Amino acid sequence: MKVLKIATAGSVDDGKSTLIGRLLYDTQSLTEDKLEAIKKSSEQRGYDYLDFSLATDGLVAEREQGITIDVAHIYFSTPNTSYIIADTPGHVEYTRNMVTGASTSQAAIILIDARKGVVEQTYRHFFINNLLRVKDVIVAVNKMDLVGYSEEIFEDIKSNFEALNSNSTYKEQNVHYIPVSALQGDNVVENSKAMPWYEGDTILGHLEQLKQDDVRDEGAFRFPVQSVIRPKQDEFHDFRGYTGKIYGAELNVGDEVTVLPSMTKSKIKEIYFFDETFEQARPGTSVTITLENDINISRGDMLVKSEELPKIEKDITATVCWMDAKQLVPGTKYIVQHNTNQILSKVGQIKGLIATDFSGRSDSENKLALNEIGEVEIKLSKPIFYDSFEDNKSNGAFILIDAHSNTTAGVGFIN
Amino acid sequence: MSTLISEIPMVENLEDKITLKGNALESEAIYIMREVAAQFEKPVLLFSGGKDSITLVRLAQKAFYPAKIPFPLMHIDTGHNFPETIEFRDKLVEELGVELIVRQVQDSIDQGKVIEETGKYASRNSLQTTTLLDAIEEFKFDACIGGARRDEEKARAKERIFSVRDDFGQWDEKNQRPELFDMLNGKIEMGQNVRVFPISNWTELDVWSYIQQEQIEIPSIYFAHRRKTFLRDGLIWSAEDGVVFRAEDELVEERTVRFRTVGDMSCTAAVESEANTIEKVVSEIRVSKISERGARIDDKRSEAAMEKRKQQGYF
Numbered sequence: 001m002k003v004l005k006i007a008t009a010g011s012v013d014d015g016k017s018t019l020i021g022r023l024l025y026d027t028q029s030l031t032e033d034k035l036e037a038i039k040k041s042s043e044q045r046g047y048d049y050l051d052f053s054l055a056t057d058g059l060v061a062e063r064e065q066g067i068t069i070d071v072a073h074i075y076f077s078t079p080n081t082s083y084i085i086a087d088t089p090g091h092v093e094y095t096r097n098m099v100t101g102a103s104t105s106q107a108a109i110i111l112i113d114a115r116k117g118v119v120e121q122t123y124r125h126f127f128i129n130n131l132l133r134v135k136d137v138i139v140a141v142n143k144m145d146l147v148g149y150s151e152e153i154f155e156d157i158k159s160n161f162e163a164l165n166s167n168s169t170y171k172e173q174n175v176h177y178i179p180v181s182a183l184q185g186d187n188v189v190e191n192s193k194a195m196p197w198y199e200g201d202t203i204l205g206h207l208e209q210l211k212q213d214d215v216r217d218e219g220a221f222r223f224p225v226q227s228v229i230r231p232k233q234d235e236f237h238d239f240r241g242y243t244g245k246i247y248g249a250e251l252n253v254g255d256e257v258t259v260l261p262s263m264t265k266s267k268i269k270e271i272y273f274f275d276e277t278f279e280q281a282r283p284g285t286s287v288t289i290t291l292e293n294d295i296n297i298s299r300g301d302m303l304v305k306s307e308e309l310p311k312i313e314k315d316i317t318a319t320v321c322w323m324d325a326k327q328l329v330p331g332t333k334y335i336v337q338h339n340t341n342q343i344l345s346k347v348g349q350i351k352g353l354i355a356t357d358f359s360g361r362s363d364s365e366n367k368l369a370l371n372e373i374g375e376v377e378i379k380l381s382k383p384i385f386y387d388s389f390e391d392n393k394s395n396g397a398f399i400l401i402d403a404h405s406n407t408t409a410g411v412g413f414i415n
Numbered sequence: 416m417s418t419l420i421s422e423i424p425m426v427e428n429l430e431d432k433i434t435l436k437g438n439a440l441e442s443e444a445i446y447i448m449r450e451v452a453a454q455f456e457k458p459v460l461l462f463s464g465g466k467d468s469i470t471l472v473r474l475a476q477k478a479f480y481p482a483k484i485p486f487p488l489m490h491i492d493t494g495h496n497f498p499e500t501i502e503f504r505d506k507l508v509e510e511l512g513v514e515l516i517v518r519q520v521q522d523s524i525d526q527g528k529v530i531e532e533t534g535k536y537a538s539r540n541s542l543q544t545t546t547l548l549d550a551i552e553e554f555k556f557d558a559c560i561g562g563a564r565r566d567e568e569k570a571r572a573k574e575r576i577f578s579v580r581d582d583f584g585q586w587d588e589k590n591q592r593p594e595l596f597d598m599l600n601g602k603i604e605m606g607q608n609v610r611v612f613p614i615s616n617w618t619e620l621d622v623w624s625y626i627q628q629e630q631i632e633i634p635s636i637y638f639a640h641r642r643k644t645f646l647r648d649g650l651i652w653s654a655e656d657g658v659v660f661r662a663e664d665e666l667v668e669e670r671t672v673r674f675r676t677v678g679d680m681s682c683t684a685a686v687e688s689e690a691n692t693i694e695k696v697v698s699e700i701r702v703s704k705i706s707e708r709g710a711r712i713d714d715k716r717s718e719a720a721m722e723k724r725k726q727q728g729y730f
Contacts, residue, residue, distance in 0.1 A: 001438075003439040003440060031703065031704055031705050031706040032704045032705055033705050033706050034706055070573050070588075070589075070591060071573070072569070072572045072573055073565040073566075073572050073615070073616065074566075074572065075565070075566045075616075075618045077618070077620070082440075082618070082621070084616055096593055097593070099593070099595070100593040100594060100595055103595040103596050104595075104596065226446070226449040226450065226453055227449055227452060227453045229479060229480075229481070229482050230482070231481045231482040231483075232482075233481065233482075235481070236481045239481060241481075243449050243478070243479075244449075245442060245446050245597065250434075271435065272480070273435050273437070273477070274476070274477040274480050275480055275481070278433050278434060278435040279433050279434070280433070280434040280435065281434070281435040281437070282434065282435060282436050282437060284437060284439060284442055285435050285436070285437035285442050286437075286441075286442040286443075286445040286446045286449070286478070287435065288480070299453055323593050335602070337598050337600060338598075339597075339598070340450075340453070393596070394596060394597065397595065397596050397598075398598070399593075399595055399598050399600065401600055401602055406600070406602035406603055406604060407592055407600075408592045408593050408594070408595070408600045411593070411595045
């Protein structure tokens with residue numbers, strides 16, 4: 001079964017919760033007791049219609065304020081696909097949570113209110129999906145029922161969005177425009193009778209057609225070592241296995257690999273998954289591998305194919321999205337976590353603040369505040385083995401951990 | 416033509432290769448298990464004997480094979496467990512050769528740390544929190560692996576995979592650490608601990624399908640059986656073992672039932688079902704119109720019941 005993770009962004013006002021509710025409802029994914037609970041809460045609050053946000057806004061503070069603060073995960077499935085929706089907040093002060101939701105998603109739905117058109121929030125949502133290189137983006141122009149299902153209004157919004165998209169540097173991103181009414185159910189799961197001029201797919205129809213390969217992170221094979229397995233049992237006396245998840249491309253028995261940072265070469269002897277062995281393993285699988293030679297490997301090391309070495313450096317420049325209330329300033333120390341590797345680092349110059357509306361960058365005051373995005377130089381105490389985020393998502397991203405509070409303070413995308 | 420023919424077998428060989436395609440949810444859970452073992456000094460797997468924690472045990476086996484599971488299992492026993500679950504637990508632990516720690520809610524009651532609820536809806540479910548927090552302190556566990564899933568309940572839908580708790584076990588829901596890509600940050604201060612949820616992204620159906628696919632053994636109460644029961648608030652309660660409070664006017668009847676979740680007997684209702692095999696259970700779940708927590712009375716106490724329990728340190 002295909003698993004597809006989708007990030008949705010927008011405020012309650014755009015009808016995001018209604019859209020999610022509609023997807024759940026029309027795919028018969030809402031059980032009677034959950035529907036009953038939504039009905040009860042909606043009535044108690046004196047609403048005329050079912051407020052699906054009461055089902056997705058899981059925290060008391062969110063229901064009180066009628067906003068989404070943190071990412072909620074919602075699940076539904078069709079016979080072919082398991083969908084995981086990361087429902088992310090739209091407000092600028094929760095940009096970090098939007099980035100969190102988008103980081104693990106392969107597709108995104110950006111909602112636009114047909115009456116308002118492209119607004120500042122739309123820029124930000126699209127920018128973040130762009131920055132995080134989310135492969136497939138659906139621009140859902142919602143509330144079409146409130147603008148008389150006007151083709152002209154839809155086309156207008158579409159061309160405004162296309163103008164925005166022309167500033168994007170991520171040209172491989174697929175953007176689709178769908179006119180919908182989440183409240184009435186037009187073009188969400190069922191085709192709209194009210195908009196005969198629209199001949200494209202519904203939202204679900206589009207998602208159903210996406211193949212895993214359409215949204216896969218392609219790149220070179222990368223294997224960050226999670227741990228070493230030495231069973232110390234008679235039956236597996238000499239067993240030395242390296243555990244990890246495969247990224248980028250498949251791995252075959254017999255492949256020649258180089259271990260970083262030692263640069264030692266070896267060959268893949270076995271690929272284990274539990275008690276079975278395989279000749280080949282696809283990206284995304286968590287395996288245990290053994291090598292032809294006994295070499296010294298530990299957590300944080302990386303195996304790559306010998307002809308595809310990554311960059312190995314101590315000084316990097318990255319686009320950083322800042323997620324902590326304590327500002328990022330030059331000279332401070334943070335722990336960089338890159339895959340399974342944790343390295344002490346020092347922040348260098350903060351060269352430019354990046355506006356999330358595609359207007360470009362401005363000179364920064366050499367600091368980053370919460371929810372700001374900027375170009376940051378980082379000096380590492382040991383080299384890391386990386387690719388640019390553009391070439392390899394998993395090996396081009398890192399997080400910054402505050403050494404005092406231990407919190408995840410920021411995320412970086414290496415240039 | 417000759418080059419083309421000579422190429423065909425190569426392609427076939429390639430396709431014949433035994434390829435591991437994998438299951439995204441399973442690989443994610445195994446990855447998380449390995450991160451726990453690598454990042455923490457004293458992890459423990461919270462084991463209730465229910466299907467989710469049984470699934471966790473299988474995933475842990477897979478993550479560390481051929482080595483043994485490198486952490487103990489811990490059961491917080493409310494004393495109100497279905498006897499079938501306890502039997503099953505002891506058998507599984509023996510087969511795996513792992514350490515099992517059991518801590519009793521009854522002891523917390525005897526020590527006067529918690530007071531037993533009384534009345535019609537009395538349950539020991541929320542009393543577990545105190546026993547759990549005491550056990551975490553006693554053994555100095557820094558990571559507790561649990562089988563909670565985000566699809567169970569709306570507050571759980573907000574939970575991170577590595578969820579940090581302070582020394583009082585509290586969840587700070589408004590200030591959770593961002594979790595990006597696959598990078599899990601397990602750094603904590605002394606006294607803090609992390610609750611880890613490897614099957615966060617699984618649904619109830621995913622768990623059942625996995626149990627079927629892997630042919631994992633589960634306690635018999637998950638399958639249809641005859642049981643003495645009574646009705647209250649439209650839910651079916653077990654009238655056996657005398658754990659659930661029953662008023663005199665609540666009539667005992669024998670029904671064919673099974674349980675969809677296995678928690679404390681006092682808050683877990685049964686459903687009428689004829690599903691006596693895993694195949695039948697999976698097809699029943701597939702068409703079910705009621706969520707699994709629909710039969711858990713602990714969530715019905717208020718809209719924010721789960722969030723409140725979690726803030727206090729509930730698993």
